[in-house]
Amino acid sequence: MEYSNLVKEKFVELFGEQPDGVYFAPGRVNLIGEHTDYNGGHVFPCALTIGTYGAVRKRDDNKLRFYSINFEKAGVIETTLEECVPANAAKDGWTAYPKGVVWTFGKKGNPIDKGIDVVIYGNIPNGSGLSSSASLEVLIGTMLRDLFGYELSMVDIALYGQYSENNYNGMNCGIMDQFASAMGKKDNAIFLDCATLNYEYAPMVLPDAKIVITNSKVKHSLVDSAYNERRSSCEKALEELQAVIGIKTLGDLSEEEFEQYKIAIKDEVRVKRAKHAVYENQRTIRAVEALKNSDIEEFGKLMNASHVSLRDDYETSCEECDILAETAWTIPGVIGSRITGGGFGGCVVSLVKNDSVDLFKEKITAIYKEKTGIDCEIYVVDCGDGAGRI
Numbered sequence: 001m002e003y004s005n006l007v008k009e010k011f012v013e014l015f016g017e018q019p020d021g022v023y024f025a026p027g028r029v030n031l032i033g034e035h036t037d038y039n040g041g042h043v044f045p046c047a048l049t050i051g052t053y054g055a056v057r058k059r060d061d062n063k064l065r066f067y068s069i070n071f072e073k074a075g076v077i078e079t080t081l082e083e084c085v086p087a088n089a090a091k092d093g094w095t096a097y098p099k100g101v102v103w104t105f106g107k108k109g110n111p112i113d114k115g116i117d118v119v120i121y122g123n124i125p126n127g128s129g130l131s132s133s134a135s136l137e138v139l140i141g142t143m144l145r146d147l148f149g150y151e152l153s154m155v156d157i158a159l160y161g162q163y164s165e166n167n168y169n170g171m172n173c174g175i176m177d178q179f180a181s182a183m184g185k186k187d188n189a190i191f192l193d194c195a196t197l198n199y200e201y202a203p204m205v206l207p208d209a210k211i212v213i214t215n216s217k218v219k220h221s222l223v224d225s226a227y228n229e230r231r232s233s234c235e236k237a238l239e240e241l242q243a244v245i246g247i248k249t250l251g252d253l254s255e256e257e258f259e260q261y262k263i264a265i266k267d268e269v270r271v272k273r274a275k276h277a278v279y280e281n282q283r284t285i286r287a288v289e290a291l292k293n294s295d296i297e298e299f300g301k302l303m304n305a306s307h308v309s310l311r312d313d314y315e316t317s318c319e320e321c322d323i324l325a326e327t328a329w330t331i332p333g334v335i336g337s338r339i340t341g342g343g344f345g346g347c348v349v350s351l352v353k354n355d356s357v358d359l360f361k362e363k364i365t366a367i368y369k370e371k372t373g374i375d376c377e378i379y380v381v382d383c384g385d386g387a388g389r390i
């Protein structure tokens with residue numbers, strides 16, 4: 001059954017009426033530009049064709065009822081508008097995401113004064129780092145905009161999702177994931193300047209290569225706190241640099257400028273973190289340029305360099321993802337391979353020549369299993385459209 005019908009039928013079964021609408025918001029994979037978004041740099045993600053589906057109806061009281069087909073045992077979770085406050089986030093489980101978005105609308109001056117009934121189903125593999133939470137936030141934001149008639153752009157919806165995740169869920173993420181989910185375009189990746197939110201689409205249908213995602217199936221603990229810690233290191237390094245050079249963000253620096261001024265950063269670890277942010281931003285700009293010139297080999301080399309930098313300087317990779325990327329580099333027909341997303345587990349993204357995809361699957365699966373005992377999962381993906389009513 002189509003997932004849109006699945007959520008619709010479940011909605012009718014549970015709530016006894018037709019929903020007002022059925023929506024979809026995708027997950028994302030980032031091709032290059034990692035941990036650059038909150039550093040005022042560039043990112044290059046694309047929306048996927050997997051994501052979160054939802055059926056919704058506006059109520060005429062203050063109740064909210066949530067049901068996830070992924071967590072059937074939890075049943076229908078009932079709450080009220082008054083309960084949508086950050087203090088409840090820790091005990092809210094998955095409903096912290098929709099409740100956070102409801103709360104955010106109010107904070108932004110677009111109050112939600114009636115409840116909703118929602119049924120969702122997500123087909124993004126759990127804990128894979130392909131942005132299931134951002135897709136849920138963007139899904140709910142799009143639904144609320146339509147149901148309550150607020151004139152918001154999809155960029156606003158992305159910003160609401162990020163605000164919610166930062167201030168309701170306490171995860172200080174940048175804008176990349178929500179932006180990709182809201183603004184994705186079929187067959188395109190998005191070249192986004194996170195300092196200005198200027199963006200352009202770049203066609204990502206490669207004549208002889210595929211985007212292949214390998215799921216390490218591991219997610220190390222304390223990911224959110226390690227992420228927040230990386231972010232504050234970069235903020236501290238920026239402050240130290242601002243004492244010697246007039247910049248707004250690390251994304252303002254070229255590699256040469258960084259090398260010239262890095263002496264201002266008073267801690268070795270912070271130098272490495274800031275170096276990654278600066279160099280990764282420049283790599284991303286160069287990678288998109290290479291793609292425009294159909295120089296896919298150069299794009300691949302920059303992906304590999306991105307992985308090395310995340311492994312050695314930013315230290316957000318992990319043994320399992322290093323095995324996946326480093327094994328990929330040895331397979332003929334692999335153009336580039338790197339860990340993608342926040343890190344500490346999750347997925348590795350590779351560009352693989354069409355006629356090497358089978359060999360890639362076979363080798364990666366066998367070598368990863370031999371070295372870690374884990375069965376990885378491999379998905380050959382397409383770039384999909386952003387969120388909307390379906």
Ligand code: GLA
Nearest residue numbers: 034035173174175176341342
């Ligand atoms: C997570 C965050 C994003 C971004 C990436 C790293 O996915 O949600 O904002 O910082 O990590 O590039």
